[in-house]
Amino acid sequence: VLATPLGPGPEFDRIRAIAEALGADAPGLGDDCALLEVGGRWLALSIDAAVEGVHFRRDWLTLEEIGWRAAAGGLSDLAAVGAEPAGALVALTVPRSSPPGQEVALMRGVAAACRTVGGQVLGGDLTGGDGLVVTVSVVGWAERPLRRRGARPGDGVWVTGTLGARAALAAWSAGRAPLPGSRAAFARPEPRIAAGRWLAGAGATAMIDLSDGLAGDAAHLASAGGVGLEIELERLPLGAGVAEEAAAAGEPAPAFAARGGEDYELLVTLPPGGPPGGSPAPLTRIGTVVPGSGARLTLDGRPLALRSFDHFA
Amino acid sequence: VLATPLGPGPEFDRIRAIAEALGADAPGLGDDCALLEVGGRWLALSIDAAVEGVHFRRDWLTLEEIGWRAAAGGLSDLAAVGAEPAGALVALTVPRSSPPGQEVALMRGVAAACRTVGGQVLGGDLTGGDGLVVTVSVVGWAERPLRRRGARPGDGVWVTGTLGARAALAAWSAGRAPLPGSRAAFARPEPRIAAGRWLAGAGATAMIDLSDGLAGDAAHLASAGGVGLEIELERLPLGAGVAEEAAAAGEPAPAFAARGGEDYELLVTLPPGGPPGGSPAPLTRIGTVVPGSGARLTLDGRPLALRSFDHFA
Numbered sequence: 015v016l017a018t019p020l021g022p023g024p025e026f027d028r029i030r031a032i033a034e035a036l037g038a039d040a041p042g043l044g045d046d047c048a049l050l051e052v053g054g055r056w057l058a059l060s061i062d063a064a065v066e067g068v069h070f071r072r073d074w075l076t077l078e079e080i081g082w083r084a085a086a087g088g089l090s091d092l093a094a095v096g097a098e099p100a101g102a103l104v105a106l107t108v109p110r111s112s113p114p115g116q117e118v119a120l121m122r123g124v125a126a127a128c129r130t131v132g133g134q135v136l137g138g139d140l141t142g143g144d145g146l147v148v149t150v151s152v153v154g155w156a157e158r159p160l161r162r163r164g165a166r167p168g169d170g171v172w173v174t175g176t177l178g179a180r181a182a183l184a185a186w187s188a189g190r191a192p193l194p195g196s197r198a199a200f201a202r203p204e205p206r207i208a209a210g211r212w213l214a215g216a217g218a219t220a221m222i223d224l225s226d227g228l229a230g231d232a233a234h235l236a237s238a239g240g241v242g243l244e245i246e247l248e249r250l251p252l253g254a255g256v257a258e259e260a261a262a263a264g265e266p267a268p269a270f271a272a273r274g275g276e277d278y279e280l281l282v283t284l285p286p287g288g289p290p291g292g293s294p295a296p297l298t299r300i301g302t303v304v305p306g307s308g309a310r311l312t313l314d315g316r317p318l319a320l321r322s323f324d325h326f327a
Numbered sequence: 328v329l330a331t332p333l334g335p336g337p338e339f340d341r342i343r344a345i346a347e348a349l350g351a352d353a354p355g356l357g358d359d360c361a362l363l364e365v366g367g368r369w370l371a372l373s374i375d376a377a378v379e380g381v382h383f384r385r386d387w388l389t390l391e392e393i394g395w396r397a398a399a400g401g402l403s404d405l406a407a408v409g410a411e412p413a414g415a416l417v418a419l420t421v422p423r424s425s426p427p428g429q430e431v432a433l434m435r436g437v438a439a440a441c442r443t444v445g446g447q448v449l450g451g452d453l454t455g456g457d458g459l460v461v462t463v464s465v466v467g468w469a470e471r472p473l474r475r476r477g478a479r480p481g482d483g484v485w486v487t488g489t490l491g492a493r494a495a496l497a498a499w500s501a502g503r504a505p506l507p508g509s510r511a512a513f514a515r516p517e518p519r520i521a522a523g524r525w526l527a528g529a530g531a532t533a534m535i536d537l538s539d540g541l542a543g544d545a546a547h548l549a550s551a552g553g554v555g556l557e558i559e560l561e562r563l564p565l566g567a568g569v570a571e572e573a574a575a576a577g578e579p580a581p582a583f584a585a586r587g588g589e590d591y592e593l594l595v596t597l598p599p600g601g602p603p604g605g606s607p608a609p610l611t612r613i614g615t616v617v618p619g620s621g622a623r624l625t626l627d628g629r630p631l632a633l634r635s636f637d638h639f640a
Contacts, residue, residue: 028427029453035431039438040448048450050413050466053366059449061416061464065456068420100363103374105462107381110639114341118348125352135353136372137361140342142638143378144458149418151374151464153363325455326423 018044018162019240021233021309024326044238045162046094046223047154056156060091066146068325074186077116079201081123081148087225088152089131089205090278094223095161096214097154099133099207105149110142120148131207160213162238164220165283171243171301172282172289174209177228178256178267180274185259195254203278209295213282216289221282227275230322232301232309235281242306247272247313249300266313275323331357331475332553334546334622337639357551358475359407359536360467369469373404379459381638387499390429392514394436394461400538401465402444402518403591407536408474409527410467412446412520418462423455433461444520473526475551477533478596484556484614485595485602487522490541491569491580493587498572508567516591522608526595529602534595540588543635545614545622548594555619560585560626562613579626588636 016033020026033043042048047058064070064084075083085102092099104124106117117140125135136153165171182192182200192200206223213221222235228245236243247268260270271277280295283303311318321327329346333339346356355361360371377383377397388396398415405412417437419430430453438448449466478484495505495513505513519536526534533552535544541558549556560581573583584590593608596616624631634640 025453028430029451031427031431032434032451032453035435036438036448039442040434043448043450045450048414048416050449057370057466059416059464059466060452061418061450061462062452063418063420063454063460063462065420065454065460068454068456101361103361103372103464105374105376105464107376107378107460114344117341118344121345121353122348125349129352135349135356136363137356137358137374138342138345139373139375140338140345140638141376141378141381143381143460147376147378147420147456147460147462149374149376149460149462151372151416151418153370153372325453 016044017042019237020044021230021237023324025324028326046091049159056159058092058095058097058154058156058159060088061151062087063147063149075201077119078123081120082127082202084148084150085124085127086203086205086278088150089127089207090223090225092152092154093206093210094221094280095156095159096210097156097159098211099131099152099154101134101136101153102128103137103151104135105139107141107143107147109144131205158214160218160221162220162222162235165235165239165241165303166219167241167303167305168286169219169283169303170286170288170299171245171303172284172297172299173279174206174295174297175279176251176253177277177279178253178271178274179203179276181255181259183276184263193255199253200276205278206280206295209293210280212294217285219283221280224277224279224281225275227322228272229311229320231281236307236309242304243301243309244304245301245309245311247311247318249298251298268313269318269320272311273320273322329357330355332550333357334543334550336637338637341639359404362472369472371405371408371410371467371469371472373401374464375400376460376462388514390432391436394433395440395515397461397463398437398440399516399518399591401463402440402520403536403538405465405467406519406523407534407593408469408472409523410469410472411524412444412465412467414447414449414466415441416450416464417448418452420454420456420460422457444518471527473531473534475533475535475548478548478552478554478616479532480554480616480618481599482532482596482616483599483601483612484558484616485597485610485612486592487519487608487610488592489564489566490590490592491566491584491587492516492589494568494572496589497576506568512566513589518591519593519608522606523593525607530598532596534593537590537592537594538588540635541585542624542633544594549620549622555617556614556622557617558614558622558624560624562611564611581626582631582633585624586633586635
C-alpha cells in the first residue's frame with residue numbers, strides 16, 4: 015500500500031500494484047521525494063528518467079537543453095518538499111555510435127541547471143544503448159519538509175509562476191516553431207527551489223510539483239490529504255504562447271494548460287489567510303480545499319473533466 | 328579533470344571529457360560512489376542503468392532476476408566503499424504495451440536484493456518507453472569509506488569470492504543452457520556488503536568492485552592510486568562453469584574470467600601482512616602493488632594483454 019495515496023490513472027494503478035507487492039520493503043512510496051531523517055534534518059531523494067521519443071526529441075531541443083530539462087525535473091521534486099539541493103547523479107545511455115561530444119553537451123546542461131540552484135554533479139554512469147536516456151537522481155536537504163499530504167478544508171490552493179509550457183510541444187507537434195517565450199519555458203524550466211523552501215517556512219500545508227499537469231497533480235494532492243480540491247480554471251496564470259496554441263487546438267486556454275505535463279511549477283495549499291509577503295516567486299490563488307475527495311475543475315462555473323498525461327493511458 | 332583518475336578505454340575517455348568540461352561543477356567524479364560528509368559519517372551514492380539488449384536479455388533471465396541484478400550492481404558500488412545500504416530508488420522504463428505485472432516482478436527482484444543487505448526501496452519513477460531500462464540509484468552510509476585511491480607499493484592485491492560469472496553469458500550466446508552454478512552466479516549475484524565493511528575496518532588501503540571485469544578494474548585501481556598492479560592470473564579463484572566455458576572458447580580459464588564484466592566481487596589492496604582472520608567472504612591473494620603505473624597481468628609468468636568490457640570500444 016502506498017504511504018502517500020495517488021490519484022486515478024493507469025500509470026498510478028501500476029505504481030499502486032508495485033507498492034502492494036513490495037509491502038514493508040517499500041514503506042514510503044508516493045511523494046515527490048523519499049525523505050530520510052538524518053540528525054534532525056531530512057535527506058530528500060528522487061529519481062526521474064527522460065527518454066528520447068517519450069520526454070524529448072532531439073530535433074526540438076539542443077542536447078544542453080535536454081540535459082537541463084532532465085535535471086530540472088529532478089530538482090523540481092526537491093523544490094516540492096522544500097529541500098535545498100546538494101546535487102545530482104546522472105545515468106546516461108547514449109547510442110554506441112554517437113560522437114563523444116554528445117554526452118558532454120548533455121552534461122553541460124545538467125550541470126548548468128544544478129549550478130543555478132547551488133547543486134553539483136555528484137556522480138554518474140555511462141552506458142551504450144539504442145536511444146538516449148537521461149536518468150537523474152537528485153539529493154537535497156530539508157529542515158522542515160513539506161509533503162503531498164496535509165491540506166485542510168478551508169486552505170487556499172495556489173500555484174507558482176505561470177502554466178502551459180506544453181504550448182511549445184503543441185507547436186512542434188503541428189510542425190510549427192513555438193513562440194520564443196513558450197520555447198524558453200519548455201527548454202529551460204527553472205526549478206522553484208527558493209519558492210519551495212520559502213513556502214515550507216511560510217505555513218504551507220501541502221505541496222506537489224506540476225510535472226504531471228495540474229489536473230493530475232491536483233488529484234494526487236487531494237488523494238494524499240484525504241480532501242477535495244476545487245479549482246477555478248479561469249484563475250490560472252498562463253504563460254507565453256498558451257492563448258495562441260490553445261486557440262489553434264480549439265480549446266479554452268486554461269483547459270489546455272491544466273492538461274499539460276511540462277510545467278515545473280509548484281501547487282501548494284496555504285491556510286485561509288494566504289501567504290505572508292515576500293515570496294520569491296509569483297503566487298496565484300486558483301482554488302480551495304474542501305471536505306471530500308478528488309479534484310473538481312471548473313471553468314466559469316461549469317465542471318470540466320480533464321486528464322493529465324499518463325504514460326499508460 | 329577527474330578527482331579519481333580512471334584506466335584506459337574509449338568509455339573512460341568519454342567520462343574524462345565530461346569531467347574536464349564540467350570542472351568545478353563536478354569535482355568528485357571517478358570513484359565507485361559519490362561521498363558526502365554528513366555529521367561525521369559519509370553518505371555514499373551511486374547510480375547504474377541496466378538496459379535491455381545491453382546488460383540483459385529477457386529470454387535469459389526472469390524479470391525478478393533482472394531486477395535483482397540491477398539492484399545488486401548498485402549495491403556492489405556501496406560495498407566497494409565499505410558502506411551500509413539504506414536503500415535504492417528505481418527508475419523503470421517499460422514498453423507502454425507491457426502487462427502491468429512486469430514491473431511488479433522486476434521490483435520484487437530489486438526489493439529482494441535490497442532486503443538481503445538490510446536496505447529498502449525508497450522511491451521510484453515509472454515511464455513508458457520502447458525497451459526495458461532499470462536504473463537504480465543506491466544510498467548508504469559509511470563510517471570510514473574506502474576509495475579507489477590509496478594502494479601502496481608492497482600491498483597485496485586480493486579478491487573476494489570467485490570470478491567468471493560471464494560463463495553463463497558465454498553459454499547463452501552460444502545457444503546453450505549455462506551450468507546451474509554458473510547461471511546462479513550470473514542471475515543472483517550477492518553484493519559484498521558485509522565483506523566491504525569488514526575490509527574497510529581491517530586496514531584495506533583501496534577497493535573497487537569488479538563490475539567492469541578484473542582487467543579493467545585493476546587498471547582503474549592503479550590509475551587512482553598512482554601505482555602499478557601486478558596480477559598473477561593463475562591465482563584467480565574461478566567460479567562454477569568457468570573451466571568448461573573457457574575451454575569451449577579456446578581460452579585459458581583465468582583469462583576468460585579476467586575479461587568478464589559480470590562479477591560483483593571486490594578487488595582490494597591490503598598491507599603486506601594480509602587481512603586479519605574472520606573475513607565474511609573468501610579472500611584470495613592474486614598479486615602485488617608495485618611502483619609505476621597500470622595493471623600488468625601475467626599467466627604462469629607470461630604477460631597477457633586483456634581488455635574488459637567497454638561500452639564504446
